[in-house]
Amino acid sequence: MESLLVFNSLNILYEVFSLLLVALGLGIIFGLLRVMNMAHGEFISLGAFTAVSCQMAGLSYWVAFPATLVVCGSIGFLLERFLIRQLYNRPFDTLVATWGLSILLRKLLELGFGKGYQSLELPLSGSVSIWGTGYPAYRLLLMGFIVILVGGLTLWYNRSSAAMRVKAMIGNPELAESVGLNTQRLACLTFICGVCCAGLAGTLLAPLYSVYPAMGLDYLLRSFFILVIGGVGNLWGLFTGAAIIGGLQSGLAVLVNQTAGYFAVLIVAIIFLWRNPDGIFHRA
Amino acid sequence: MKNENNLNRRNFLLSTMAASTALATGTSLLNPASAAGSLKIGLMIPLSGPAGLFGPSSKNCAELAAETINNRGGIMGRPVELVFADAGVPPAEATKTAIRLMLSERVDAIIGMHDSAVRAAVIGALKAKIPYVYTPVYEGGECAKNTYVVGETPPQQLAPVIPWLAQNKGVNKWYMIGNDYNWPRLSNEAAKSYIASVGGKVVGEQYLPFDVNNFDANIAQIKDSGANGVLITLVGGASVGFNRSFAGFGLADSVYRLGTLIEENTLLGIGAENSKNLFSSAGYFGNINTLENQNFVQRFQEKFGAKAPVLNTLGQSCYQGVLLLEAMAKRAGQWDKAKLAATAEGTTFDSPRGTVTLRNRHVDTNVYLAEANGVSFEVVKTFPNIGSGATCS
C-alpha cells in the first residue's frame, strides 16, 4: 500500500515535470511574444523525429540534442523571418496562420517518414529503487534534466543582460527601440529559443511515448491549458499550471478513471479561460 | 402507395444519375474496360487519417489478390479491376465516396477496411444495391443486407485464447484496458464470459479517451490489483504508448499482455525492448507457418519488392475480401447480388489464413495466437475454424 502511494506520487510528479517541459516552448513564444502558436505541437514532433532520424542513421541518442537545436533553430529562424514577423499584434491571424502551419508541418512529416509509429530505444534502461518502489531510470534522469533546463532558463531570464533586453522589449517595444535595442532581432531570437525548447521536449520525451506525425495536437492543447491556468511570462505560473493540469488528470485517473480526468481538465481550462484568462500568476 | 412512388422515383434516379454523373465528372461512359466486362471492385481503405498507415499494405494485398484471381481467369471469366478510395475520412465523406464508386465508377462490389462509423455510413449509402464486404477486426453484430464480413469478431479472438492462456500461462486475473468506444467495450463484454467460464476474474476495467497518452494511473492499478494478464483493446498510438510505459515499469516480466489489435506496425512502435510476454490474437500474422501463407508472402515480396509494407491482419484482410467475392461468385454461378446472397451461406475458399467458410455472413476461420519476439510475432498456437458468433440469417 505504501509503495503504491510512493509510486503514484512519483507518477504525478513525473507528469507535472513532463508537462512543464512540454509547455516551456509555448510559454516562451506565447508568454513573451504573445504569439498564439498553434504549431507548438508540431515543433515538439520535429524534435522527436530528429531523434528518430539520428537513430535511423545509427547515431547515438545523445547526438539528437545538438541535431534538434540545429533543426529547430533553423526552422524557427525561417518561420519567424517569413511568417511570424508579419503577424505580431494580429492575434486571430496568428492563431489561424500557425494552425495552417501545423497542418503543413504534419503533412511534411508524413511525407518524409510515413504515417507509421516510430520506436525510439530508451537511452537508459533499467530502474532505480526508491523507497522500495522500482522506478524507470530514464524517467528519473528526465526529471533531473527538466529541473536543470528550467532552472537554467530561469536563472538566465532573471540575471542575464540579454534577458533584460527581452523584458524591455516586452514591456514597451517603442521605448526599447528608441533606446537602441534591435527589437526585431530580439523577437526573432526569442522565437527561435521557444522553438528549440519545444524541439528539445520532443527529443527528450520521444523514447517514452509513441512517435508519429500527428502526435503534436495533444501536446498543443495541454500546453495552452497550462499557460492559461498558470498565467504567462512567469515560471511559477507555468509550474502551477502544470501541477494543476497534471495533478487533476493523474489524480482523477487514479481515483475515478481517465475519462473523468480528461473531462475535468477540459472543464477547469474552460473555467479559467472564462473567469480568469490571465491565470493565477499574472505578470503585473 | 407513397413509398412505392418513392421507390420508382429512386430507381429512375439511379439510372439517370449514373449517366449524368459520368458526364459531370468527366468519366466516360464508354470506358472500354468496364464495357469489355471487367468486374470492378471498389476498395475503401484508409489513405489518410490515423488509420492511414494501413493504407499501403491494404492496397498491396488487394492488388495481389486481383492479380492472383486474374491469373486464374478472373471472376466468372471477367478480369478483376480495382478502384481505390480513401476511407480514412469522416463518415459523411465516406458516404460520398461510396456513392461515387457505385454510381460514377459503377463498381460491382465494395470492399471496406475502415472503422465502424464509416461502415454504418457506407451501408447507409449503398442501400444494399451492390455486395459489400467489410474486412477488418470489429465488434460483431453487422447483419445488413448484402453485407459480408471477413474480419475477426471478439468471440473468435477471445473464446479460444483466454482458456489457453489460463491453462498454459496461468493467467486468471485480468485487467482490461481499452479506448472509450464501442469495439473495446463489446470485446470486453465478450471476454468477461470467457474469463468467468475458466474460473478467472476481472480485477479492473478502464476505458480511455483517444488522446490520453499517460497511462501511469492504469499501470499503478495493474500493479496494485495483482493482475497477471492485461487485455488490451487500445488502438494505434495509445496502444504503443501504453505498452512502452508498461514495459518501462518492468511489468512485462511478470504480467502477460494480450492484444486483439496489436498487429505488426503497432509492435514496431512498441519496440523490441518492450515486447516481452506480449501476445496477440488475430486471424492473420505475416509469419503464419503454412504453405499457403509462405506462398502468399513470397509473392507479396516479389511483387512489391524490398520496400513492401509490413504484412498485418488489417491489410491482409483486403486480400481475404477479394477472395471471398471470387468464391461467392463461383458458388452462385453468376454475378447477381440476389443470387450471390442466396447461395452465400457455406461459401468456402482457401487463403493464407487457412480455409475460410462463410456462415451467417461472417466467416469461420483459423485464429492464431502469436507471441512477440522482438519486433516480430511468432505463432504459438493455431485454433482451427473458429466461429464468429454472428447470428445473421
Next chain:
Amino acid sequence: MVFFIARNLGLLAVLWTLPVLIGDYNTYQLGLYLLYAVAAVGVAVCWGQVGFLPLGQSVFFGLGAYISGWSLRAFGESWQVWPLLSLAVIVPALSAWLIGWLVFQGKKESGPYFSLITLALSMLAFQLATSWNSITGGFNGLSGIPEFGGLDSFGSLYYLIAFCLVLALAGSSWLLQAPLGTLWRAISQNEPRLVFLGYSTGTLKALAFGYSGALAGLGGMFYAPHQGLVTPDLCGFILAAELVVWTAVGGRKSLLGPVSGVVLVGLLTSELRDVFAYWEVLVALLFIGVVLYLPNGLSGIFKPLSGLKKTKISPEIAIPARSSVSANGGLSLLFDNVSSQIGTVHILNKLSFHIKTAGIYCMIGPNGAGKTSSFNVLSGELPLSDGTIQINGQPLKLAQHRLSALGISRKFQFPSIFPELTLREHLSIPLWSNQAKAHQYLDHRLHRWRSQVLSSLLIQFPFLSNQHNLASALSHGERQILELVMTLIAEPKLLLLDEPCAGLSPQETKHVIETIREITQENNLTVIIIEHDMQLVRELAEHLFVLHQGNLLAEGNVLEIQNNEQVKAVYAGGSKT
C-alpha cells in the same frame, strides 16, 4: 428592398437549376457542402462582422444533428417530429447564446480566449458524444436515420437545403443591414467606444453567437436525414477548424465568401484527396497565404467592384429631443475621497471635488496628476479602491454601458471612432442609444432617424454630411470633431472631454470651442474638460480644478488659480504645462 429580394431569389434560382446541369450525384455532394455552408455563414458573421472567432462551431452543428437524428429515429414521419426538429435549431441557438452571454458579459474585448473556450468545448462535446453510448450510439454513431418528411436525400432534399441556405444568407444580410448589424460591426471596430455610447456589447455579442449557433444547428438538422448517420466527429475539433479554414479562404467579410470557400475548398478536397498526395499540403499553404496576404479571402479580390454600390437615401424621420435634457440641466457630481490603486501604484489619492451646477469646468495639472485617471475611475476603467463617487446624490455603482443612460458622455484623448464605419453610422449609433427599444434594432427605419441636435451639428460641421464616407478617410482633426459630435448627439448632461482640441488647426479649434460653448448654454450642460493649453482654458473655463499627484491641489476661477502660490510652485517645479 427590391434589389435585396431579387438578389436572393436569383441565387435561389441558380441553386435550384444546378441539379439539372451537374447531375444527381454532384447535387447530393453539393447538398452536404451547402449544409456546412449554412454553418460557415454563422462563422463569418461572428468573425468577419463582430470580430470574435468561434473555433468550436461544430458543437452546435453536431448538437443539431443529434437532436434531429434522434427525433427522426423516434418519431419518423409522424407529426411529433416537427416540434422536436425545431429544437434542433432552438437548443443550439440557446446554448450558443448562453455561452456567449456568460463569457462576454462584463468584458470589453473578445480576444483569442473566447476562441480557445470554444475549441475546448468542441473537444468536450466530442468526448461526451463518444462516451455517452446510450444516447448517442457512441463512436459508431446514430445510424439508420429515416428520410425527412419523405424527401429523398439524393434529390428533393437538396432543394430544401438550398432554400435554407438562401434563407440563412438573406436573413444574415438583412440582420447586418439592420441597426443591429451596424452595432455588430462597430464592436469589431472599437468595442470600448461602443460601451461608452451606452451599449452592452456582451449582450450584442451573445446575440451574434446565438444566431451563429442557430445557423449551425440548422445545418446539423438537415445533416442527419441527408446522411442517415450522425457520428461524434460532427462535434469535434476537425470540422470546427475546417469551417474556419473555409470561411477564411472564401472571405470572412462577405456572406457569399464562406459559401464559396466551403464549396471550392471542400468539394475540391474530397475530389482531389485520392488523386493528388500533396493536395493537403497545398491547402495548408493556400490557407497560410490567404491569412497573410488576403485578409478578406478570395471574395476580397472582388471587393472593389461591390464596394461601389450605394444605398439610396430615404426621407428622414425626425425624433424629438430627449425629454429629460432641457428640463433641469446639468447634474451634480461629487468625488469624495476617491482613491484608485493598482498593485502598489497610487493613481488617485483621496481626490475630492464637487460640481453642483451646469457650466464648463476645466481640469489641469502636470502629466501624471490624475486628470485622465479621474475620468477613468468615473467611467469604470480604473478600480475605485476607496471613497465614493456620487451622481445627483446617488453613489455610482453601474456597469460601464449604463453610464450613458445617466447622461454621461465621454470623449477620449486620442480620437476613438469606428474606422470602417460610415459617417452616417457614426452619427446614428449615439442617436439610437437609450432612445430605441430593443426590438427596434431590427427595424431598418432606425437608419433614417434624425434629431434636432444632429441637424444643427451637421450645419456646423459640413464635412459630416458625406454620409457614405468611411471614417478612416478623415483627417486627425476631423476625427476629433467626429468623436465630439458623437458624444454630443447622445444629448448628455455631463460631458467629459479629454483634450478635445489636440491636433486641431487653429480654425478648427475655434469652431469646436464655439460649438461646445453654444451647446452648453443651450442645454444647461455640465462639461469637464482636461486641457493643457492655458490659452484655451482661459477662453473656456468658468471654474478650474488643479490636480497634482492624484489629489486636488486647488480650485477656483482662472484668476484665482493664476495667483495661487501652490499652483505656481508645482508648475515651476519643471513639469511642462
